Amino acid sequence: MSNGIPCPGCLDTRSRVLETRMVVEGLRRRRLCTGCGQRWTTVELSAAAPVPVVAPVAACVASPAERGGPRKQRH
Template structure:
Protein backbone atom coordinates (compact mmCIF):
# COMPACT_ATOMS: atom_id res chain seq x y z
CA UNK A 1 0.00 0.00 0.00
CA UNK A 2 1.37 3.34 -0.98
CA UNK A 3 -1.36 5.80 -0.09
CA UNK A 4 -0.01 9.05 1.29
CA UNK A 5 -3.27 10.99 1.49
CA UNK A 6 -5.28 9.53 4.38
CA UNK A 7 -7.50 12.61 4.75
CA UNK A 8 -8.56 12.45 1.12
CA UNK A 9 -9.25 8.74 1.14
CA UNK A 10 -11.62 9.32 4.05
CA UNK A 11 -13.78 11.56 1.92
CA UNK A 12 -12.85 9.94 -1.37
CA UNK A 13 -12.44 13.32 -2.98
CA UNK A 14 -9.45 14.91 -4.63
CA UNK A 15 -8.95 17.81 -6.98
CA UNK A 16 -9.35 16.38 -10.52
CA UNK A 17 -6.57 18.62 -11.72
CA UNK A 18 -3.79 18.35 -9.13
CA UNK A 19 -5.09 15.58 -6.83
CA UNK A 20 -4.93 17.82 -3.78
CA UNK A 21 -7.26 16.92 -0.90
CA UNK A 22 -7.46 20.58 0.19
CA UNK A 23 -10.89 21.44 -1.16
CA UNK A 24 -13.22 24.24 -0.22
CA UNK A 25 -16.99 24.04 -0.60
CA UNK A 26 -18.36 27.16 -2.25
CA UNK A 27 -21.98 26.18 -2.52
CA UNK A 28 -24.27 23.33 -1.56
CA UNK A 29 -27.52 22.90 -3.41
CA UNK A 30 -30.03 20.06 -3.13
CA UNK A 31 -31.40 18.90 -6.45
CA UNK A 32 -33.78 16.14 -7.54
CA UNK A 33 -30.90 13.79 -8.29
CA UNK A 34 -28.80 14.54 -5.19
CA UNK A 35 -26.83 17.21 -3.41
CA UNK A 36 -24.74 19.33 -5.72
CA UNK A 37 -21.61 20.92 -4.34
CA UNK A 38 -19.43 23.47 -6.01
CA UNK A 39 -15.89 23.12 -4.82
CA UNK A 40 -12.62 24.90 -5.26
CA UNK A 41 -9.18 23.45 -4.83
CA UNK A 42 -7.13 25.42 -2.28
CA UNK A 43 -3.93 24.38 -3.99
CA UNK A 44 -4.45 25.21 -7.67
CA UNK A 45 -7.72 27.17 -7.62
CA UNK A 46 -9.51 24.74 -9.94
CA UNK A 47 -13.30 24.79 -9.59
CA UNK A 48 -15.51 21.78 -10.10
CA UNK A 49 -18.87 20.35 -9.10
CA UNK A 50 -19.69 17.12 -7.32
CA UNK A 51 -23.07 15.46 -7.01
CA UNK A 52 -23.84 13.37 -3.96
CA UNK A 53 -26.47 10.81 -4.77
CA UNK A 54 -28.86 9.41 -2.23
CA UNK A 55 -29.60 5.73 -2.62
CA UNK A 56 -32.60 4.05 -1.19
CA UNK A 57 -31.40 0.62 -0.10
CA UNK A 58 -34.74 -0.93 0.58
Protein backbone atom coordinates (compact mmCIF):
# COMPACT_ATOMS: atom_id res chain seq x y z
CA MET A 1 0.00 0.00 0.00
CA SER A 2 1.41 3.40 -0.96
CA ASN A 3 0.81 6.19 1.52
CA GLY A 4 3.43 8.69 0.34
CA ILE A 5 5.54 8.53 3.50
CA PRO A 6 9.04 7.39 2.49
CA CYS A 7 10.89 4.74 4.44
CA PRO A 8 13.87 6.27 6.31
CA GLY A 9 15.99 3.29 5.22
CA CYS A 10 15.31 2.80 1.50
CA LEU A 11 12.97 5.75 0.68
CA ASP A 12 10.32 3.38 -0.71
CA THR A 13 6.82 4.85 -0.30
CA ARG A 14 5.11 1.47 0.11
CA SER A 15 4.47 0.73 3.77
CA ARG A 16 1.86 -0.78 6.07
CA VAL A 17 0.52 0.61 9.31
CA LEU A 18 1.06 -1.99 12.04
CA GLU A 19 -0.38 -0.07 15.00
CA THR A 20 -2.14 3.24 15.63
CA ARG A 21 -2.35 4.87 19.06
CA MET A 22 -3.91 8.12 20.18
CA VAL A 23 -1.47 10.37 22.04
CA VAL A 24 -1.71 13.94 23.32
CA GLU A 25 -0.15 15.33 20.13
CA GLY A 26 -2.46 13.39 17.77
CA LEU A 27 -1.94 9.89 16.31
CA ARG A 28 1.19 7.76 16.63
CA ARG A 29 1.54 5.13 13.91
CA ARG A 30 4.00 2.25 13.79
CA ARG A 31 4.87 1.49 10.15
CA LEU A 32 6.55 -1.36 8.24
CA CYS A 33 8.29 -0.83 4.90
CA THR A 34 7.20 -3.48 2.38
CA GLY A 35 10.43 -2.91 0.44
CA CYS A 36 13.17 -3.46 3.04
CA GLY A 37 11.25 -4.49 6.18
CA GLN A 38 12.38 -1.56 8.33
CA ARG A 39 9.97 -0.36 11.03
CA TRP A 40 9.54 3.25 12.11
CA THR A 41 7.12 5.52 13.95
CA THR A 42 5.29 8.58 12.64
CA VAL A 43 3.25 11.10 14.62
CA GLU A 44 0.35 12.87 12.95
CA LEU A 45 -0.28 16.13 14.76
CA SER A 46 -3.89 17.10 15.28
CA ALA A 47 -5.02 20.61 14.48
CA ALA A 48 -6.09 22.50 17.56
CA ALA A 49 -9.82 23.08 17.50
CA PRO A 50 -11.02 26.52 18.54
CA VAL A 51 -12.15 26.57 22.15
CA PRO A 52 -15.54 28.22 22.70
CA VAL A 53 -15.55 30.99 25.27
CA VAL A 54 -18.26 30.63 27.90
CA ALA A 55 -19.23 33.47 30.23
CA PRO A 56 -18.88 32.74 33.95
CA VAL A 57 -22.09 31.64 35.68
CA ALA A 58 -22.11 34.73 37.90
CA ALA A 59 -22.27 36.98 34.83
CA CYS A 60 -25.43 35.20 33.66
CA VAL A 61 -27.37 35.61 36.93
CA ALA A 62 -29.33 38.84 37.28
CA SER A 63 -29.08 40.77 40.52
CA PRO A 64 -32.25 41.34 42.59
CA ALA A 65 -32.35 44.96 41.37
CA GLU A 66 -32.22 43.80 37.73
CA ARG A 67 -35.00 41.28 38.39
CA GLY A 68 -37.16 43.96 39.93
CA GLY A 69 -37.54 42.18 43.25
CA PRO A 70 -36.96 43.59 46.73
CA ARG A 71 -33.48 43.48 48.20
CA LYS A 72 -32.92 41.51 51.37
CA GLN A 73 -31.80 43.44 54.40
CA ARG A 74 -28.64 42.22 56.11
CA HIS A 75 -28.69 42.17 59.89
